[in-house]
Amino acid sequence: MTPGVDVPDHRGRTGLDLVGRELARNPDVVVRDVELTSQGWHVLRRTTYDRRRRDGGWVTEQRETYDRGNGAALLPYDAARGTVLLTRQFRYPVYVNDHPDGMLVEVAAGLLDEDDPETAIRREAAEELGVRVRELVPVFDLWMSPGSVTERLHCYAAAYAAGDRIGAGGGVVEEGEDIEVLELAFDEALAMVGDGRIADGKTVALLQWAALSGPFRR
Template identity: 65%
Template structure:
């Protein structure tokens, strides 16, 4: 499909071209053939419409069109103090939540961010320092997960790491240049778990807290 969309033949604002070729060479599933890829938007992230041919159970083929939002992959980390039974989280404004019925858009979350071409562990160390001021020591990879696989391509790498700074809660951090104003908040682990579904409604944070009490540092 001919188009003059930035990111196809001419560079987008991140200097990328050829964004319409992503997915065309996939061969892992013989029942799926990529027919066409159209770049719908390319600002900082990329939205594509991909036309697929999919083989059904009866052997017939159907044509489908799927939109995907590609923001890159990310990483998140649960900071914990096993001895004090605490976790260190953040509170910050999230406009997508605010515009979709959250009362004030202020979400309590585990530290997280996009990889931005870094390896996952490198990225999460960077994000932890930016969002909490902590320099991490030992970091444990917990699992990976696709957070919204119906439309978002992002794969999130989950980590956990100990911290030993009881005075960090109540401080503020974040990159001013990126508009970040982040409050660092410390929770007792039992309190944090009890707040799931109430003040803690962020999916990655819920997953890490549940891991922490089931098989992680606070497991029985």
């Protein structure tokens, strides 16, 4: 018996090897097998499928996918004062891959868990930034690492003002979060993208959107 397949794993999940087996939206892709290779907090699978190439020939391929669920991200902005709210926290994956200190500047973001995207990002804004979000503006949905990670990230923007503060932010201590809240001039945030101090994909995308077609477009 395999945890996560035949019997519940540590999160009570079974049937984790069934995800993707019934995919039939693309007639040029036929899923043959899905193997559960790891079930930590998130799930790693190895899928075997046949794919029709552009020249008409068929090939068999294997790909590993990391399934951590979908997420949401938020860029809060104050157009009157020309500021944005960002976070800074330690990220071990970037630290081990040559980031100077692992302290990454990012927009607020988090996994959806069982919530819809808007509910989830309002929760994250309150927990990480200490801000009650006004009207959410959907910006785009992104796959940030489509070669291996299944996560779809729902990206939003929202106006904020001083009166929207409901706490200090910083994340949920019981969950190990230790987040610094940064209120930056938008022009400074853009400069940080240019010189590499902001190197997080979702954050760069949302800041560029704000400059090109969002609240800070020239």
